[in-house]
Amino acid sequence: MITLRKAVDRGHADHGWLKSEHSFSFADYYDPAHMGVGNLRVVNEDRIAPGTGFGTHGHRDMEIVSYVLEGALAHRDSLGNEGVIRPGDVQRMSAGTGVRHSEFNGSADATTHFLQIWFLPARAGIEPGYEQQHFDTAAKRGRLALIVAPDGRDGALTIHADATLAAGLFDGAERSEIALDPARIVYVQLVRGALQVNGRALGAGDALRLDHESRLILESGRDAEVLVFDLAP
Numbered sequence: 001m002i003t004l005r006k007a008v009d010r011g012h013a014d015h016g017w018l019k020s021e022h023s024f025s026f027a028d029y030y031d032p033a034h035m036g037v038g039n040l041r042v043v044n045e046d047r048i049a050p051g052t053g054f055g056t057h058g059h060r061d062m063e064i065v066s067y068v069l070e071g072a073l074a075h076r077d078s079l080g081n082e083g084v085i086r087p088g089d090v091q092r093m094s095a096g097t098g099v100r101h102s103e104f105n106g107s108a109d110a111t112t113h114f115l116q117i118w119f120l121p122a123r124a125g126i127e128p129g130y131e132q133q134h135f136d137t138a139a140k141r142g143r144l145a146l147i148v149a150p151d152g153r154d155g156a157l158t159i160h161a162d163a164t165l166a167a168g169l170f171d172g173a174e175r176s177e178i179a180l181d182p183a184r185i186v187y188v189q190l191v192r193g194a195l196q197v198n199g200r201a202l203g204a205g206d207a208l209r210l211d212h213e214s215r216l217i218l219e220s221g222r223d224a225e226v227l228v229f230d231l232a233p
């Protein structure tokens with residue numbers, strides 16, 4: 001079964017300094033039909049205005065992944081980590097027993113465009129942790145590159161959840177066909193461009209949920225950047 005979630009059907013928030021599109025219920029956006037998919041709880045597409053950001057705030061028992069598309073995001077947390085996340089960079093923060101952090105767009109004129117992704121952890125009360133890594137364009141060109149996995153295999157960031165996340169870039173004749181485990185849920189988020197996914201045409205911000213499917217086919221891309229989640233049911 002394949003279910004389409006159009007970009008225009010997402011929740012929207014405009015705080016002036018922050019414009020956000022919510023794939024699932026978040027903050028003031030509540031839709032009981034869209035509370036997450038499997039253990040994927042949040043996919044927010046955020047745009048942060050220059051010279052603004054998220055002040056210091058806390059989280060517990062959540063696996064948080066940041067994926068930057070444009071601009072830069074300065075991170076600081078109570079674990080002593082500091083750094084700047086740029087396009088191609090992926091950050092994973094395990095909130096565990098509790099962590100406080102902030103994110104800031106230090107540019108004077110450029111908006112930071114990124115995806116904020118939350119997974120429910122496999123167990124509560126783990127020690128908080130942090131990783132950041134760059135995945136270059138070549139690794140994603142015409143194929144899916146694993147960027148997050150429970151065992152950190154193939155150079156991916158390690159996540160404390162039964163989920164993987166892969167990223168790919170597709171244009172023109174580039175095509176990828178992947179075998180799926182029908183017992184799991186696959187969620188495909190197109191973050192920009194256009195792409196055919198199992199015969200469905202997706203535009204930027206659209207998503208597909210695949211249940212009980214055995215193949216994933218990505219093709220006919222036009223400057224497409226896509227994220228593919230493999231999730232515990």
